[in-house]
Amino acid sequence: MEIEDRIAALDWARIAGELDAYGAAATGPLLTPGECRDLAALYGREEGFRSRIVMARHGFGRGEYKYFSALPPLVAGLRQGLYPHLAPVANAWHAAMGLPRRFPDGLAAFTAECHAAGQAHPTPLLLRYGPGDYNCLHQDLYGEMVFPLQVAFLLSEPGRDFAGGEFVLTEQRPRMQSRAEVVPLRQGEGVVFAVHHRPVQGKRGTYRVTMRHGVSRIRSGERYTLGVIFHDAA
Numbered sequence: 539m540e541i542e543d544r545i546a547a548l549d550w551a552r553i554a555g556e557l558d559a560y561g562a563a564a565t566g567p568l569l570t571p572g573e574c575r576d577l578a579a580l581y582g583r584e585e586g587f588r589s590r591i592v593m594a595r596h597g598f599g600r601g602e603y604k605y606f607s608a609l610p611p612l613v614a615g616l617r618q619g620l621y622p623h624l625a626p627v628a629n630a631w632h633a634a635m636g637l638p639r640r641f642p643d644g645l646a647a648f649t650a651e652c653h654a655a656g657q658a659h660p661t662p663l664l665l666r667y668g669p670g671d672y673n674c675l676h677q678d679l680y681g682e683m684v685f686p687l688q689v690a691f692l693l694s695e696p697g698r699d700f701a702g703g704e705f706v707l708t709e710q711r712p713r714m715q716s717r718a719e720v721v722p723l724r725q726g727e728g729v730v731f732a733v734h735h736r737p738v739q740g741k742r743g744t745y746r747v748t749m750r751h752g753v754s755r756i757r758s759g760e761r762y763t764l765g766v767i768f769h770d771a772a
């Protein structure tokens with residue numbers, strides 16, 4: 539099945555419900571093992587990327603990642619196919635948080651808005667972690683234009699290719715202690731999650747919480763991920 543059809547066949551009602559309740563939701567299986575291997579194998583190539591970041595040099599953790607320049611067809615298909623299912627959630631979140639921006643139905647229109655705002659560099663990326671590596675809690679913000687949801691796909695199989703390396707989210711609530719959540723993933727599965735803020739329904743109305751994500755220490759083996767961020771970078 540084509541990637542856009544596979545995306546359309548996901549349980550979007552469950553995903554939207556979990557996003558509203560927890561700020562994160564696993565997609566269920568989406569990429570085949572072959573697609574995961576092929577994407578991870580791109581990491582070793584010189585061409586096709588606009589930059590390579592060694593995380594320890596910036597205090598971001600340990601491990602490295604590379605931003606695509608031109609997106610491979612599967613990555614472009616994922617970004618294009620996922621966006622229309624997430625735009626309604628993004629718009630509902632912005633309405634609930636009292637934020638004025640609304641997001642268009644399709645990715646092309648949103649990308650045009652990013653470019654008009656001076657954010658024209660593609661943000662999808664591949665990440666590679668080895669033993670002892672980790673990704674510090676962070677937010678993927680690249681300018682004023684922010685789509686409030688993003689997706690990360692696990693390209694390696696836990697238990698076989700690596701151990702440890704859990705995807706972690708924290709939720710910082712106003713005047714309260716922070717909450718952590720771990721999202722277990724299988725190879726080929728993605729996690730949809732809040733980029734920086736999300737609305738939470740409280741007793742006295744809606745409040746805004748601050749979200750961060752990262753990856754716990756890889757205990758052994760190699761772990762690859764594909765990050766799909768919808769806003770482009772300045």
Ligand SMILES: O=C(O)CCC(=O)C(=O)O
Nearest residue numbers: 665678690705753763765
């Ligand atoms: O490797 C991971 O699971 C996290 C990747 C990440 O930080 C991202 O996709 O923005």
Ligand SMILES: [Fe+2]
Nearest residue numbers: 676677678751
């Ligand atoms: Fe990230």
